[in-house]
Amino acid sequence: MTDEVDDTRDRARVSSCAVAVDVAMLTVHGGRLLLLLVEPDDPALAGRRALPRPRVRDDENLDDTAHRALAELAGVTAPEAHLEQLRTYGETARDPRARVVSVAYLALTPTGTELVDNPRARFVDVSELDASDGPRLAYDHARIIPDAIERARSKLEYSSLATAFVGDTFTLAELRRVYEAVWGVSLDPANFRRKVASTAGFVVEVEGRSRPGPGGGRPARRFRRGSATRLHPAMLRPE
Amino acid sequence: MTDEVDDTRDRARVSSCAVAVDVAMLTVHGGRLLLLLVEPDDPALAGRRALPRPRVRDDENLDDTAHRALAELAGVTAPEAHLEQLRTYGETARDPRARVVSVAYLALTPTGTELVDNPRARFVDVSELDASDGPRLAYDHARIIPDAIERARSKLEYSSLATAFVGDTFTLAELRRVYEAVWGVSLDPANFRRKVASTAGFVVEVEGRSRPGPGGGRPARRFRRGSATRLHPAMLRPE
DNA sequence: CACGTTTCGGTCACACTGACCAGAACTCGT
DNA sequence: ACGAGTTCTGGTCAGTGTGACCGAAACGTG
Numbered sequence: 135m136t137d138e139v140d141d142t143r144d145r146a147r148v149s150s151c152a153v154a155v156d157v158a159m160l161t162v163h164g165g166r167l168l169l170l171l172v173e174p175d176d177p178a179l180a181g182r183r184a185l186p187r188p189r190v191r192d193d194e195n196l197d198d199t200a201h202r203a204l205a206e207l208a209g210v211t212a213p214e215a216h217l218e219q220l221r222t223y224g225e226t227a228r229d230p231r232a233r234v235v236s237v238a239y240l241a242l243t244p245t246g247t248e249l250v251d252n253p254r255a256r257f258v259d260v261s262e263l264d265a266s267d268g269p270r271l272a273y274d275h276a277r278i279i280p281d282a283i284e285r286a287r288s289k290l291e292y293s294s295l296a297t298a299f300v301g302d303t304f305t306l307a308e309l310r311r312v313y314e315a316v317w318g319v320s321l322d323p324a325n326f327r328r329k330v331a332s333t334a335g336f337v338v339e340v341e342g343r344s345r346p347g348p349g350g351g352r353p354a355r356r357f358r359r360g361s362a363t364r365l366h367p368a369m370l371r372p373e
Numbered sequence: 374m375t376d377e378v379d380d381t382r383d384r385a386r387v388s389s390c391a392v393a394v395d396v397a398m399l400t401v402h403g404g405r406l407l408l409l410l411v412e413p414d415d416p417a418l419a420g421r422r423a424l425p426r427p428r429v430r431d432d433e434n435l436d437d438t439a440h441r442a443l444a445e446l447a448g449v450t451a452p453e454a455h456l457e458q459l460r461t462y463g464e465t466a467r468d469p470r471a472r473v474v475s476v477a478y479l480a481l482t483p484t485g486t487e488l489v490d491n492p493r494a495r496f497v498d499v500s501e502l503d504a505s506d507g508p509r510l511a512y513d514h515a516r517i518i519p520d521a522i523e524r525a526r527s528k529l530e531y532s533s534l535a536t537a538f539v540g541d542t543f544t545l546a547e548l549r550r551v552y553e554a555v556w557g558v559s560l561d562p563a564n565f566r567r568k569v570a571s572t573a574g575f576v577v578e579v580e581g582r583s584r585p586g587p588g589g590g591r592p593a594r595r596f597r598r599g600s601a602t603r604l605h606p607a608m609l610r611p612e
Numbered sequence: 613c614a615c616g617t618t619t620c621g622g623t624c625a626c627a628c629t630g631a632c633c634a635g636a637a638c639t640c641g642t
Numbered sequence: 643a644c645g646a647g648t649t650c651t652g653g654t655c656a657g658t659g660t661g662a663c664c665g666a667a668a669c670g671t672g
Contacts, residue, residue, distance in 0.1 A: 153390045153463070153474055192472070196463035222461040222476050224392070224435035233431070235392055235474070237461050307618080325661065327620070332659085350670030351618030367659070368607070546650075564630065566651070571628090589639030590649030606628070 151224075154236040155199045156185040156275065158220065158282035159208060161243045161257065162299045162315045167286075168257035169279065170207065174272050184272040185279070186255070187236075200239040207255055208247050216242040216298035220282055223274060236273075240282045242298040245312070261318070287316055292368040294336055297359045305344045305354035306330060309337070317371050329369055335362030390463075393475040394438045395424040395514065397459065397521035398447060400482045400496065401538045401554045406525075407496035408518065409446065413511050423511040424518070425494070426475075439478040446494055447482050455481040455537035459521055462513060475512075479521045481537040484551070500557070526555055531607040533575055536598040544583045544593035545569060548576070556610050568608055574601030 159170040171183040188203040190196065197217070205211050220238040260283055262268045271279070289295045290313060297304075299312045310326045313319075330336055338360050343353035398409040410422040427442040429435065436456070444450050459477040499522055501507045510518070528534045529552060536543070538551045549565045552558075569575055577599050582592035 150389055151392045153392070193465055195465055196461070196474070219460050221458050222435070224476065226432055226434055235435070235476075237463065237474075305619090322661075322663090323618080324620070324622085324663085328622095329660085346618070346669050348670075349617050350668090351616090352620075352668040354619060367609075370606075370660095372661090544650090561630070561632090562649080563632085563651070563653085567653095568629085585638050585649070587639075588648050589637090590647090591637040591651075593650060609629095611630090 151233045151235045153190055153196075154187055154234055155190055155196055155203070156187050156236050156238045156278060157200050157203045157241055158185055158238065158279060159204065159241040159243060160260075160282070160286055160299075160316075161208075161247055162245050162312050163257070165311055165315050167260045167283070167315045167318075169260050169263070169283075170255060171258050171269060171271075172207075172252075173254045176272075179272045181270060182272040183258070183269040185238075185275050196237050197239075200241065204241055204243070207252065208243050210243050210247055214244065216295060220278070220285055223278060225274070238278045238282065240285050242286065242295060244301055245299055245308075246301070287371070290316055291370055292365055294360065294362050294365060297337070303340055303342075303356045303358050305356055306337075307354055309357075313369070319372055321372075333362070333365050333367075333369070335360040336365060390472045390474045392429055392435075393426055393473055394429055394435055394442070395426050395462075395475050395477045395517060396439050396442045396480055397424055397477065397518060398443065398480040398482060399499075399521070399525055399538075399555075400447075401484050401551050402496070404550055404554050406499045406522070406554045406557075408499050408502070408522075409494060410497050410508060410510075411446075411491075412493040415511075418511045420509060421511040422497070422508040424477075424514050435476050436478075439480065443480055443482070446491065449482050453483065455534060459517070459524055462517060464513070477517045477521065479524050481525065481534060483540050484538055484547075485540070526610070529555055530609055531604055533599065533601050533604060536576070542579055542581075542595045542597050544595060545576070546593055548596075552608070558611055560611075572601070572604050572606075572608070574599040575604060 157170075161168050161170075170186065172186050174182065174184045186203050186207055188199050188206075190199050194202075197219070200217055201212055204215055204217060208215075218240055220240045222235060222237045224235040226233060258269060260279075263271075263279060286295075296309055296312045296316075299316075300308050306327050307323065309330065310321055310323060313326070314321055337357040340356050340358050342356050344356055346353055396409075400407050400409075409425060411425050413421065413423045425442050425446055427438050427445075429438050433441075436458070439456055440451055443454055443456060447454075457479055459479045461474060461476045463474040465472060497508060499518075502510075502518060525534075535548055535551045535555075538555075539547050545566050546562065548569065549560055549562060552565070553560055576596040579595050579597050581595050583595055585592055
């Protein structure tokens with residue numbers, strides 16, 4: 135019995151698996167929530183798309199592996215981008231060739247991130263993923279991606295993570311459009327402003343105003359990230 | 374560049390690590406939040422305590438490995454107990470002998486679970502873990518355990534997970550004492566009742582009353598779990 | 613200069629919460 | 643049997659947060 139509760143001494147009995155890292159990289163652009171997909175090298179997966187899967191180096195922490203994928207694919211580095219572990223997928227039947235345990239990460243990159251010129255990688259609107267004419271996904275990424283999207287939608291509620299999608303300074307309208315794109319809803323501008331302003335530490339006003347768009351409009355104040363990471367009270371999704 | 378974003382074809386370049394599962398099993402007893410710790414077999418870790426680490430069988434999903442630990446150590450089976458993945462700890466320096474990636478699980482078992490007669494495993498009050506005279510922990514479990522406790526405390530806010538700590542039927546006072554033990558606070562009985570009753574699908578009243586305790590008191594109504602898994606609105610921690 | 617657009621400040625009704633009170637229904641000690 | 647203590651249960655009241663909505667401020671365009 136005791137050998138069932140701690141087996142680290144008998145190393146031969148500890149499973150050895152291939153360990154991979156999958157990165158679900160999200161950004162907001164043009165009012166849409168986008169996910170970065172790549173074309174796998176494997177010829178058997180021709181026509182399918184997959185999450186970036188950077189190589190895990192032997193002397194590299196898993197977090198660093200995911201960070202490296204961010205830097206190489208989108209040119210963003212911490213703390214500019216947000217990166218957090220999503221969960222680990224270890225089903226025995228994930229890969230028919232060998233047992234692969236993959237640690238999935240969720241990355242949020244600022245709007246307007248310049249994607250490096252890589253024809254094998256492109257951002258896809260997440261609303262097109264469910265459609266029948268959407269891209270076919272490799273591995274079990276069709277299960278990982280909804281988890282990543284739901285995590286992002288959920289974290290916008292009780293954390294200040296939405297600021298990871300915008301630049302160093304931003305207007306409240308830009309921040310509001312992040313919430314609208316991620317949640318797929320439209321929010322009342324006045325109520326959103328009141329909520330954000332009344333949440334201590336969420337945003338801090340900075341000098342300068344934003345130029346109105348082509349259609350005109352009053353110049354907007356600019357803000358930067360505050361020190362808060364948790365929102366009290368939370369900003370709950372409608373309905 | 375492309376070989377950096379998808380390496381599954383070149384299997385030799387995918388790291389192979391020892392994969393372990395650590396289970397943080399929590400229960401509530403006597404108004405205290407308890408965590409199950411075992412004595413590792415490794416003689417080098419004599420005097421230290423650790424989370425149960427069941428062997429990962431080659432043909433076994435990680436979830437099943439954690440479920441097996443629940444059944445063998447506490448005699449509880451799904452869906453009686455709640456089990457969910459916590460996160461994966463993959464730092465290169467975790468184990469000096471070899472690289473070990475461990476997937477941590479959080480398990481919540483009902484109050485009064487009969488622990489199997491195993492002298493090497495016992496429940497420890499989580500409030501004693503931080504104390505200087507508390508048990509010394511093996512591996513990096515001193516990092517995993519606070520994550521597990523915080524996850525449990527957080528999930529009680531927006532999910533109906535508190536019912537995983539009580540039996541099939543329970544009184545609202547028993548459910549309230551779960552919240553009090555996990556959060557380490559005291560809650561107003563009347564307000565707690567109003568909140569739980571007004572949250573649709575949280576609990577459903579059943580026939581029969583509970584006998585009062587030795588000190589007397591009005592007999593309490595009994596309830597069972599409702600169908601809801603998310604609480605709307607959430608039951609937030611005080612302060 | 614009129615008009616549409618966007619920002620921004622405010623009002624109002626409603627829902628939820630914490631603090632508190634009081635009655636109901638039991639056990640225990642005398 | 644009776645009062646005291648305890649717990650359960652329902653209620654009030656003030657304060658807070660929210661959604662819906664209005665209107666003025668400040669811009670671009672025709």
